[in-house]
Amino acid sequence: MRAFLEAIEARAPGEELAAIPLPDTYRAAVVLKDEVGMFEGRPSEQKDPRQSLHVQEVPVPELAPDEAYVAVMASAINFNTVWTSIFEPLPTFGFLERLGKESRWGARHNLPHHVVGSDASGVVVRVGSAVRNWKPGDRVVIHCNYVDDQDPSAHDDAMLAANQRIWGFESNFGGLADLTVVKANQIMPKPAHLSWEEAACNALCNSTSYRMLVGRNGARMKQGDTVLVWGATGGLGGYAVQYVLNGGGIPVGVVSSPEKVKLLEDLGCEAVIDRKAAGYRFWSDEHTQDEREWRRLGKDIRSLVGEDPGIVFEHPGRQTMGASVFVCARGGTVVTCAATSGYMIEYDNRHLWMKLKTIKASHFANYREAWEANALIARGMIQPILSAVYPLEQTGEAAYQVHHNLHEGKIGVLCLAPREGLGIDDPELRAKVGEDRITLFRRHGA
Numbered sequence: 001m002r003a004f005l006e007a008i009e010a011r012a013p014g015e016e017l018a019a020i021p022l023p024d025t026y027r028a029a030v031v032l033k034d035e036v037g038m039f040e041g042r043p044s045e046q047k048d049p050r051q052s053l054h055v056q057e058v059p060v061p062e063l064a065p066d067e068a069y070v071a072v073m074a075s076a077i078n079f080n081t082v083w084t085s086i087f088e089p090l091p092t093f094g095f096l097e098r099l100g101k102e103s104r105w106g107a108r109h110n111l112p113h114h115v116v117g118s119d120a121s122g123v124v125v126r127v128g129s130a131v132r133n134w135k136p137g138d139r140v141v142i143h144c145n146y147v148d149d150q151d152p153s154a155h156d157d158a159m160l161a162a163n164q165r166i167w168g169f170e171s172n173f174g175g176l177a178d179l180t181v182v183k184a185n186q187i188m189p190k191p192a193h194l195s196w197e198e199a200a201c202n203a204l205c206n207s208t209s210y211r212m213l214v215g216r217n218g219a220r221m222k223q224g225d226t227v228l229v230w231g232a233t234g235g236l237g238g239y240a241v242q243y244v245l246n247g248g249g250i251p252v253g254v255v256s257s258p259e260k261v262k263l264l265e266d267l268g269c270e271a272v273i274d275r276k277a278a279g280y281r282f283w284s285d286e287h288t289q290d291e292r293e294w295r296r297l298g299k300d301i302r303s304l305v306g307e308d309p310g311i312v313f314e315h316p317g318r319q320t321m322g323a324s325v326f327v328c329a330r331g332g333t334v335v336t337c338a339a340t341s342g343y344m345i346e347y348d349n350r351h352l353w354m355k356l357k358t359i360k361a362s363h364f365a366n367y368r369e370a371w372e373a374n375a376l377i378a379r380g381m382i383q384p385i386l387s388a389v390y391p392l393e394q395t396g397e398a399a400y401q402v403h404h405n406l407h408e409g410k411i412g413v414l415c416l417a418p419r420e421g422l423g424i425d426d427p428e429l430r431a432k433v434g435e436d437r438i439t440l441f442r443r444h445g446a
């Protein structure tokens with residue numbers, strides 16, 4: 001892959017990139033099928049991604065007609081890589097086996113190793129015969145919605161496709177590698193004012209937060225809405241807060257340390273709750289929730305913004321969902337895309353139906369939503385929330401940081417990019433947006 005890197009750094013034309021022979025193997029972060037039992041009997045927090053994620057050479061797969069090879073300059077850690085690396089709730093090899101049964105091209109994915117990673121920035125180096133809109137040399141970012149566009153269920157909203165998958169989680173050949181294989185309809189233009197690692201960290205979380213809050217498929221946030229954002233400096237929350245502010249809403253951000261309170265204030269969020277300092281105990285024991293604690297959170301929100309939140313941006317799951325349903329305003333919406341702290345959820349249904357609240361499910365984003373969310377990044381209207389950067393060799397450590405909530409925003413991973421700060425093609429736009437805004441999380445995490 002060195003020849004590709006040299007050509008990319010020299011800004012070689014696409015024809016030159018297309019003429020460089022592909023290697024037989026490439027460097028990738030993988031989990032191994034014969035290790036899925038390695039953590040058996042251990043509690044989640046003792047399952048260590050540093051033991052299960054390996055960086056090794058893997059064979060280059062064949063390219064399907066609707067796909068492209070992308071030389072990956074940088075990638076990022078998402079929570080799904082944490083799930084894959086601790087084999088919870090299920091080993092992801094089951095997904096690969098199912099995909100393997102779908103078609104000749106699907107069969108490529110069913111391997112004894114799983115290349116993980118659901119974000120990437122890089123350069124297209126080959127395209128399949130059916131690819132129309134992209135060519136070698138294009139500088140791109142990748143979104144993770146992997147759909148079979150020949151299935152009728154994929155048309156209207158691709159997230160409703162019967163065989164919708166997340167690339168690098170439910171498919172193989174993910175982004176934490178020097179090379180990736182993606183469908184042409186996963187490719188988007190790289191925001192020109194960002195470095196490779198700043199560009200790589202956005203697509204998954206930014207698009208997810210966009211769909212949850214903006215447009216017809218989520219909570220349909222409008223100007224003046226008060227939005228409670230859990231984990232407001234985390235991967236999803238760091239973008240959600242920006243969407244609420246951009247859309248004329250009033251974010252109430254929940255975080256868990258004074259440093260994160262400060263970061264959130266610097267991001268422009270005035271109403272902030274430190275959940276650790278407040279010491280909420282929504283569960284008095286493993287089986288019982290305490291309505292008085294829900295009420296206390298509700299009071300705290302009202303004391304900050306004078307009303308109940310019309311939208312609750314939910315993802316912690318079991319620990320917070322009871323409280324989220326309770327504090328949500330009459331007629332409001334709890335929009336949820338995850339359950340980090342446990343997926344068997346309990347809430348008091350009386351508070352839902354008597355006050356005509358809605359629980360709205362959301363999952364990643366369709367191509368159009370991902371494209372629109374990426375366009376906002378490219379215009380400098382939404383900022384990357386990159387806080388730390390690791391080399392590919394240390395993917396396990398980077399995933400460990402996310403697993404244990406030791407990070408803020410997003411953790412980037414350098415793949416082919418030899419160092420940080422490369423790949424900025426539009427310094428004028430960067431200066432206009434402002435270095436301070438673009439690097440807010442990075443300076444904080446440094």
Ligand code: NAP
Nearest residue numbers: 079208231234235236255256316319337338340341363364
């Ligand atoms: P993240 O970067 O780890 O951020 C999550 C934040 O949630 C943390 O910063 C933490 O903030 C907060 N949090 C964690 N445990 C909590 C608890 N028990 N109670 C309250 N807050 C808690 O992760 P992320 O990237 O935002 O992802 C969050 C979840 O969404 C993960 O489960 C991920 O798999 C899922 N996800 C789903 C989709 C989808 O398409 N469905 C897309 C992206 C992510 P504080 O400690 O500061 O409060």
